[in-house]
Amino acid sequence: xxxxxxxxxxxxxxxxxxxxxxxxxxxxxxxxxxxxxxxxxxxxxxxxxxxxxxxxxxxxxxxxxxxxxxxxxxxxxxxxxxxxxxxxxxxxxxxxxxxxxxxxxxxxxxxxxxxxxxxxxxxxxxxxxxxxxxxxxxxxxxxxxxxxxxxxxxxxxxxxxxxxxxxxxxxxxxxxxxxxxxxxxxxxxxxxxxxxxxxxxxxxxxxxxxxxxxxxxxxxxxxxxxxxxxxxxxxxxxxx
Amino acid sequence: xxxxxxxxxxxxxxxxxxxxxxxxxxxxxxxxxxxxxxxxxxxxxxxxxxxxxxxxxxxxxxxxxxxxxxxxxxxxxxxxxxxxxxxxxxxxxxxxxxxxxxxxxxxxxxxxxxxxxxxxxxxxxxxxxxxxxxxxxxxxxxxxxxxxxxxxxxxxxxxxxxxxxxxxxxxxxxxxxxxxxxxxxxxxxxxxxxxxxxxxxxxxxxxxxxxxxxxxxxxxxxxxxxxxxxxxxxxxxxxxxxxxxxxxxxxxxxxxxxxxxxxxxxxxxxx
Numbered sequence: 001x002x003x004x005x006x007x008x009x010x011x012x013x014x015x016x017x018x019x020x021x022x023x024x025x026x027x028x029x030x031x032x033x034x035x036x037x038x039x040x041x042x043x044x045x046x047x048x049x050x051x052x053x054x055x056x057x058x059x060x061x062x063x064x065x066x067x068x069x070x071x072x073x074x075x076x077x078x079x080x081x082x083x084x085x086x087x088x089x090x091x092x093x094x095x096x097x098x099x100x101x102x103x104x105x106x107x108x109x110x111x112x113x114x115x116x117x118x119x120x121x122x123x124x125x126x127x128x129x130x131x132x133x134x135x136x137x138x139x140x141x142x143x144x145x146x147x148x149x150x151x152x153x154x155x156x157x158x159x160x161x162x163x164x165x166x167x168x169x170x171x172x173x174x175x176x177x178x179x180x181x182x183x184x185x186x187x188x189x190x191x192x193x194x195x196x197x198x199x200x201x202x203x204x205x206x207x208x209x210x211x212x213x214x215x216x217x218x219x220x221x222x223x224x225x226x227x228x229x230x231x232x233x234x235x236x237x238x239x240x
Numbered sequence: 241x242x243x244x245x246x247x248x249x250x251x252x253x254x255x256x257x258x259x260x261x262x263x264x265x266x267x268x269x270x271x272x273x274x275x276x277x278x279x280x281x282x283x284x285x286x287x288x289x290x291x292x293x294x295x296x297x298x299x300x301x302x303x304x305x306x307x308x309x310x311x312x313x314x315x316x317x318x319x320x321x322x323x324x325x326x327x328x329x330x331x332x333x334x335x336x337x338x339x340x341x342x343x344x345x346x347x348x349x350x351x352x353x354x355x356x357x358x359x360x361x362x363x364x365x366x367x368x369x370x371x372x373x374x375x376x377x378x379x380x381x382x383x384x385x386x387x388x389x390x391x392x393x394x395x396x397x398x399x400x401x402x403x404x405x406x407x408x409x410x411x412x413x414x415x416x417x418x419x420x421x422x423x424x425x426x427x428x429x430x431x432x433x434x435x436x437x438x439x440x441x442x443x444x445x446x447x448x449x450x451x452x453x454x455x456x457x458x459x460x461x462x463x464x465x466x467x468x469x470x471x472x473x474x475x476x477x478x479x480x481x482x483x484x485x486x487x488x489x490x491x492x493x494x495x496x497x498x499x500x501x502x503x504x505x506x507x508x509x510x511x
Contacts, residue, residue, distance in 0.1 A: 135443055137397030138390050156393050156441055172440070 006182060013083070016075070017049040021065040023074060030078050042079040048072075048096075050087035063088055068095040127165065136161060136175065143181070157197060163187065177222075178205075185224045190234070194220040204229045242350040245357050246375040246413075248399075250391030252362030254381045255420040258456055259478075260359035261289045261465040263379065266482030268323035269467075272354040275314065277326040279371035280361035281337060284328035290317065291463025292325055301329035304341035310348055319468075324353075334361075337370045346374045364398060373404050378415045379447060379485075384422055384433040389441050392417075396442065416447035418481060423452045425497040435495065448481030450474050451494040 020026065033040055048071065053063040068085070075082045085096035085103045093103035128147030136142055136151060138158030149163035152170045159175035161167055166188045167179045173191035180187030180202035187201050194215050198207050201224045211231065219234040247260040257278075264276035278286035281301060287293040292315045298308035303326075310326075317323035326345075329336065349356050360371035372378065378399050382392040399413045400406055406413070419438055426432040435449060455472030459465060467482070469475035473494050480490040 134400075137400075138393040140397045140401075154441075154443070158390055158394065159397075174441075 012045065014044045014046045014080075015049050016046050016080075016082075017052045018063075018066065019052055021053060021062055023067055023070050026071065027074055030074065034078055044080055046075060046080045046082045047084040047086055048075075048082055048101075050085070050092075053087075064092070066092065068092050069099065072096070072099045072101065130163075135171070138175075154193075155191075157195075166190070176200075179222075180224070187224075189222040190220070192219050193217050194231075199229065199231065201229055206231070242353055243355055243376045244346060244350075244374050245355060245377045245379060246360055246372045247357060247379045247381060248360040248368060248372055248395055249362065249381040249388070250364060250368075250395040251383070251388040254362075254383050254388055254392075255418075255450070255456075256362070256381050257285055257289050257359055258460065258466060259379060259381050259418055259420065259450075260286060260357050262467040262475075262478040263482055263485070264355070264357040265317075265320065265323060265465040266467050266478060267355050267357075267485075268317070268320045270482070270486065271322060273322045273352065274355045274357060275324045275326060275349055275353045276357040276359060277349075278328035278359050279337070279367050280359065281328050281332055281334045281367055282330065283361065284330050286359050287315075287325065287327045288463060289460050289465065290325050292317070292327075293463070296327045299327045299329040300345070301332045301336045303345055304336060304338065310345065334365070334367045337367065339370065339373065342370050343374065364394065368395075369398070369402060372399060372413075373402070375399070375403055375413050376405070377485075378413050379418050380415055380442070380444065381418045381420055382438060382442065383420060384427065384435070384438055386433070389433065389438055393441055396444065415444045416485070417442055417444050418447045418450065420450040421452045422449045422494065424495060428497055446492070447484055448477055449492055449494055450477045450481070 018026065050063040050066060053066070066088070068088070072082055082101055085093060085101050087105065088096070096103045129150060130144035130147065131150045131152065132142055133152045135153040136155045136159040138156050141160040142149065142162065144163040146164050148165045148168065149161055150168045150170070151161060154171035155161050155169055155173050155175040155177065157174045160178070161169070161175065162178045162181050164182045165179065165184055167177050167190070169177070169191035172193035172195055174195040174197070176198040177189045177196055178200040179189045183202050185202045189199055189201065194217065196208060198205060199222050201222060204224055204227060206229045215231060215233060220231055221234055222229060222231045247256050247263065249256050260276055264274050268274040276286065276290070277300065278284050287296055295315050298313035300313070302308040303310050303313045313326055315325045315327065317325060346356065358371045358375065361367040380392050380395060382388050396415060399415060403413050405411065419435060423432055427434045439446070451473045453472050453474035455469045455474050456466050459469060466472065466475050467478040477494055480493065483490050
């Protein structure tokens with residue numbers, strides 16, 4: 001049994017974009033905010049952004065002048081949970097890491113946040129394929145963990161088929177299909193007769209109401225492109 | 241070896257009790273020793289449809305609780321010697337049906353009967369699960385209507401995963417479709433799901449198509465299972481279904497709208 005599950009999830013991350021490197025001013029600003037709404041910062045995840053400070057060395061807006069250790073202590077003192085430092089010189093980044101923060105130079109895209117995590121754990125499992133040779137009936141749910149799902153038969157209305165990679169239905173897809181369940185944006189869904197109630201790839205979903213009625217009953221594939229779920233007929237285009 | 245046959249549907253009002261009564265009677269008419277059990281604790285109606293409601297002394301729950309023997313609770317059908325009815329309790333709770341209690345009774349019935357027909361309650365809760373647990377065969381009664389098909393599909397999923405045969409990895413429950421309240425004319429007009437539409441989803445062998453018929457209401461009201469009414473299409477269709485269940489080949493008779501002669505139509509209009 002695998003010791004844990006990795007899920008891609010987006011959480012609210014507050015960005016603290018500094019306008020001054022002076023800790024005293026920052027402290028005052030935080031105190032004012034806490035006074036007007038006491039629970040405001042409690043447990044909020046925070047990214048310290050130094051990229052608003054770009055003025056010459058030595059001035060109050062010099063990013064290099066920010067006392068990282070002091071700032072982290074200050075933030076933790078009001079209940080903020082600093083998790084990332086964006087920007088800053090090598091020394092500051094090292095200090096941040098020493099405090100238990102992450103350090104990045106550019107804005108980390110959400111997808112990379114999710115994908116970065118798996119690499120630090122167990123070696124990637126071999127790709128697998130779960131083959132189901134019967135109709136998936138209403139109320140049944142099939143999950144192909146760590147790989148593809150092939151259904152030789154139909155997926156009935158009220159049934160759910162889920163895979164970490166792709167889903168292939170050699171029959172009618174009338175239920176719900178969710179590919180890329182752990183965040184894999186390369187997951188695809190294929191079926192021979194398209195009547196799905198809901199399709200999703202890596203969390204981006206689309207219900208039957210939003211779908212093109214011309215696709216009903218056809219051989220179709222669905223995939224993610226630029227965070228949009230595209231659904232296309234697999235049949236060769238006839239000459240217009 | 242006795243066969244345990246559950247008549248189930250998921251959806252309420254599909255025709256389970258009518259079917260249980262008709263099939264059990266049909267099997268007994270052909271000489272097989274048959275018992276039909278009402279699993280609908282609290283909402284019993286098998287006794288009404290079988291016409292024995294005035295002879296109920298002990299019921300299924302009494303036997304499970306040891307308050308009566310099986311022999312005392314079983315009601316002998318007046319019309320056919322080889323047919324018996326085990327009524328449900330009207331006053332108790334469904335929880336009174338325990339898996340062990342039901343199992344013991346089924347085992348006892350297996351010794352004396354060729355077929356044990358279990359009339360399931362509607363839904364997928366305790367009563368329905370108890371009715372289907374010991375089944376060897378399942379007759380899934382479905383109306384040609386979307387919610388009935390969806391519920392029957394759910395029930396088929398449960399039969400393949402929650403029955404005793406599934407849990408003990410034996411040969412799966414043999415499932416048969418009984419499409420009831422079929423109106424061929426409405427199907428032709430596109431107002432009703434066709435047999436093919438239903439089969440596209442359920443994909444199990446077809447036992448029979450029972451046409452919508454006023455004879456069914458008449459049968460329940462008079463306590464005479466509709467299979468006795470050989471003038472009605474429903475009665476004849478049930479007869480065919482029993483034959484097919486026993487392995488005979490019978491063509492499906494009521495799939496096409498009946499062609500009415502002009503005078504028959506005129507007569508109907510004038511009534």
